[in-house]
Amino acid sequence: MKKQTRRELAKKYGISYNTLNGRLGLGWSLRKALTYPLNYKKGLKAKAEQAGIPYGTFRDRVQQGWSIEKAMSTPVHKSKYKYAELARGTAIQRATLYSRIKNYGWTLEKALKAEVKVRFRPDFERGVKRCSKCKVELDLKTFFIERKLKNKKSSIYPECRICRTINHKARMRRYRLEIVAHYSNGANKCALCPEARIEVLNLDHINGGGNRERKLIQGKSLWKFLQDAGYPPGYRILCRNCDWLEWIKRKEALHGRKREEAEKKTRAAEG
Numbered sequence: 001m002k003k004q005t006r007r008e009l010a011k012k013y014g015i016s017y018n019t020l021n022g023r024l025g026l027g028w029s030l031r032k033a034l035t036y037p038l039n040y041k042k043g044l045k046a047k048a049e050q051a052g053i054p055y056g057t058f059r060d061r062v063q064q065g066w067s068i069e070k071a072m073s074t075p076v077h078k079s080k081y082k083y084a085e086l087a088r089g090t091a092i093q094r095a096t097l098y099s100r101i102k103n104y105g106w107t108l109e110k111a112l113k114a115e116v117k118v119r120f121r122p123d124f125e126r127g128v129k130r131c132s133k134c135k136v137e138l139d140l141k142t143f144f145i146e147r148k149l150k151n152k153k154s155s156i157y158p159e160c161r162i163c164r165t166i167n168h169k170a171r172m173r174r175y176r177l178e179i180v181a182h183y184s185n186g187a188n189k190c191a192l193c194p195e196a197r198i199e200v201l202n203l204d205h206i207n208g209g210g211n212r213e214r215k216l217i218q219g220k221s222l223w224k225f226l227q228d229a230g231y232p233p234g235y236r237i238l239c240r241n242c243d244w245l246e247w248i249k250r251k252e253a254l255h256g257r258k259r260e261e262a263e264k265k266t267r268a269a270e271g
């Protein structure tokens with residue numbers, strides 16, 4: 001098939017060359033640019049007016065996939081109050097009023113009267129924020145920034161760095177205790193010797209492969225990873241000394257195997 005120029009395509013689909021170019025310039029796909037009805041907005045506006053529905057509502061309905069008939073025949077839900085007007089001149093914001101009535105089911109009177117609770121918000125002008133845990137006003141720099149990857153907004157954590165770190169350490173210690181208890185079958189000690197000090201107890205992979213796994217769990221701590229995975233088998237608890245001795249044993253065994261292989265090769269080459 002011969003490749004058609006834009007001019008030919010525009011003529012074929014009954015739209016002007018300029019319209020086609022303009023639509024493609026907006027990043028539309030070729031199919032949409034060629035087949036999207038002309039004067040779409042005007043047509044919708046006329047239909048919305050005819051049905052007595054605000055244009056914005058009508059357009060949203062159609063874009064959400066409603067049929068034109070349904071969009072025209074479904075009456076618009078009118079809210080009981082005009083929140084913006086009611087909130088004007090009061091200390092309460094429109095959104096607060098709306099949420100009090102709609103979400104919490106308060107009466108209008110109560111919603112207008114009740115005071116607005118002030119949360120601990122960062123005082124950006126003075127560069128300080130109150131920690132929600134230790135209740136001390138601190139420099140904004142003493143707060144970690146929380147990165148929310150999903151909606152790509154980041155915000156400041158309510159607790160200061162120190163409070164968060166203490167919290168984190170306590171949590172990690174809890175995981176450690178639980179995991180040590182699980183993999184030592186409740187003995188809380190090294191599998192090879194009587195060492196029982198929690199600080200020197202390590203997790204050991206019974207069949208090796210620790211480095212590969214560390215790459216797999218990226219960034220998470222191994223303890224948290226195991227917690228989330230529901231204690232998979234293949235681990236035991238060793239103290240650092242026994243861990244080190246085991247490592248040496250493994251290395252020596254490996255070297256022994258390599259030496260044997262090398263000897264075999266030389267023997268094969270000679271004989």
Ligand SMILES: [Zn+2]
Pocket residue numbers: 131132133134135136159160161162163
């Ligand atoms: Zn704090």
Ligand SMILES: [Zn+2]
Pocket residue numbers: 190191192193194195238239240241242243
């Ligand atoms: Zn040990």
